[in-house]
Amino acid sequence: MANKTYKPSSDKKNILVIGGAGFIGSFLCEELVKNDNVICIDNFVTSNVENIRLLIQFPNFEFIKHDITEPIDLEKLPELKKFKVNIHGIQEIYNLACPTVQKDYKKLSIETVLANSSGVKNTLDLAIQYQSRYLFTSTSSVYGDCGNQAVKETTICPLDFLGPRSAYNEGKRFAEMMIKRYAHYYELDTRIARIFSVYGPRMIPKDARLIPDFIDQAINNKTILIEGDKNSKISYIYVQDLVEGLIKLMKYEKNLIINFGSEDEILLEDVAKTIIDLINSKSKIKFVAPPEYISRITRPDISQAKEKLGWFPLVSLEEGLRRTIDYLKASKYLSFQSD
DSSP, X not given: OOOSOOOOOSSOOEEEEETTTSHHXXXXXXXXXXXXXXXXXEOOSSOOGGGGTTGGGSTTEEEEEOOTTSOXXXXXXXXXXXXTHHHHOOSEEEEOOOOOOSSOTTTTHHHHHHHTTHHHHHHHHHHHHHTOEEEEEEEGGGGOOOTTSEEOTTOOOOOOTTSTTHHHHHHXXXXXXXHHHHHHHHTOEEEEEEEOOEEOTTOOTTSSOHHHHHHHHHHTTOOEEEXXXXXXXXXXXXXXXXXXXXXXXXXXXXXXXXXESOSOOEEHHHHHHHHHHHHTOOOOEEEEOOOTTOOOOOEEOOHHIIIIIOOOOOSOHHHHHHHHHHHHHHOTTXXXXXX
């Protein structure tokens, strides 16, 4: 498959972002398009065309609607002729493609399984064809239930591989295994990002994601429901901090697995109180039992990210929440506009 030799352009790299219209992917595309050609692939299962609408005006950005669980021949697509993929190939592949439905994992469980199996295979085949650098966005959920310890990239804990979240959690584990085997067999230049809790604008609203739900409830002066108790904690990183880390990881040595998250934990009650204060809301806080799809949130050890990439989160929670609130206030998805 990789018999043909491609000659990278000396001007701009050709970068493929799969899942590029999603929450994280769209911010990544915005950063990459500043210097390089970006090909964004997405099927809009849990993403939104509004996330990339401003990018479409850039001549070095191109969107392809496609389900990556089906093979794709980039060189046959007329819209990519301007990037001369048949000559210059693809230098980097970011694979962020996976449905992210928090509230109802059953709804897209098959799509999730396929994204983490045949979808990963198809993206790896592209990496083989073009000898591209390859980055896969995995999840902290692959660690399983590790209690209160800060997990390193080598930590192994029990994981329920048949539970409600198994299509996602065990699917990501399987995808990581496939990537490692492909990297060894085909001598691919790969790396894996294990992402912890991320927040920011463009998160899917009303999908049981804490911060958008808290903001929506606070804007409407409704009771903020915390699924847990007064001791429930979480660590968050802002989406733009994560994007910076992903780009740094792509530039670094191959076959590296890196945690991206915040080592600073905060009480969920304090997150809710901060949102209430920023909005000047009249909302009260109520603790409720978490549903079965909620798993214990693991805390990251980001020593490797600091030492090897010089990366650590910079945006404070308050500043990140302020930006997210501003976005969600303007979003047509808020319940006070759509109910």
